Amino acid sequence: MNSRNVVHLFMTTLLVGGVTGALAGFIVRWNEFQSYFTSFQIVSIFSTFIWLFGVGLIFSVISQAGFFAYLTIHRFGLGIFKSVSLWNAVQILLLLFVLGDFIYLRYTNFESGEGLAPYILLALFLLGAGLIVAYFKMKQTNKQTFIPALFFMVVATIIEWTPVLKGNDEAWLYFMLFPLLFCNAYQLLILNKLINRSQQELASKRNVVKVDGKMKNVVKGQS
Template sequence: MNLRKYGWLFGTTLLVGGIGGILAGFIVGRADLFDGGVGNFLIATFMNLLFGLSISVLTQMGFFAYMMLNYLAQSVFKSRGLWRNIQILLILFTFFDFVYLRYSLGVQGDSLWPYFVEPSVLLLVSVIAAYAKVRLTNPTAWVPTVFFLFVGTTIEWIPALRENAYSAIFMAVPLLFCNIWQVLHLQRLVKADPAS
């Protein structure tokens, strides 16, 4: 990947994050957007855009942190199958923690089942995106894509998960937009240019 390709990824991910922030504002903050005049609508939309842009920078840091982790793990674990199995265990561990830790911090006597919603939806989105990635590349992309999209997004999502459902959904939209965008475009960026 050269500087031009990185610049393209950075710029387009910013754009995708901004769009995700505006869309998240329409999904969860519709009442606030339309609860005033045109000025209120424009300022609220601009703030949602800035939020999405800042989330996109967070996702880019997470993406490059995962790429470094993946590179180091493949160097340490010579067997590709071992690193794949470790990623699968970490996906399962993250799913368990996602449910259990939020349940243990919730109101005593709550049902456990509502705490399965967010991790199950995130895992489903991760699997669908991994299917698209496999169609674009090869079958070995399944586990790394699900790992990055599920575990990486969960780690980046922690600040909003500690708040309320409004914050969680508001942050989830640009997070997923950016992470899916990056993972689906990576193979295009690491290919060698025919001219070089």
């Protein structure tokens, strides 16, 4: 992917994070901000939106760091295991392990009489979101991308989510979760389009010409 499309990915993912962060913030913390709307406090609404948008940008940066870290790990995994199917099997095992720990550790640390159900439901929600995004990624590319996409959507999101998981504040949990999910899904689904665009742009800069009976690649604009 060329530098222009890398910048495009960075900026658009920032926008996704900012917008979803602002929307999620208003929704999950509605009790705090409801009075601004009922009394038409435009300045308060705008300043709150800017703050939530800014926090969403931070969540987006965390998501992008996790995405590029996973791309690196994915290449290492393919190199170590020498087989896509074997590497996918390893990712499935790691995914199950992380989900199990996600449920068990949160339950043992924060259990407050509600039982195990809320912790299982949150994990199932995350898994369901990952399955949906992985399905669309598979339809977009091929079957081999389903497991990596699912692994990234679940495992990477949990790792990126760690700062607020430690506090177990419900408002912050969902405030951070939705920007992470949307940013992670956006990056997964837009990546191939940007790679293809980069290849097309590179091809358009090259012109095959015949010199002394041989075909040579000449870059447009250069002699």
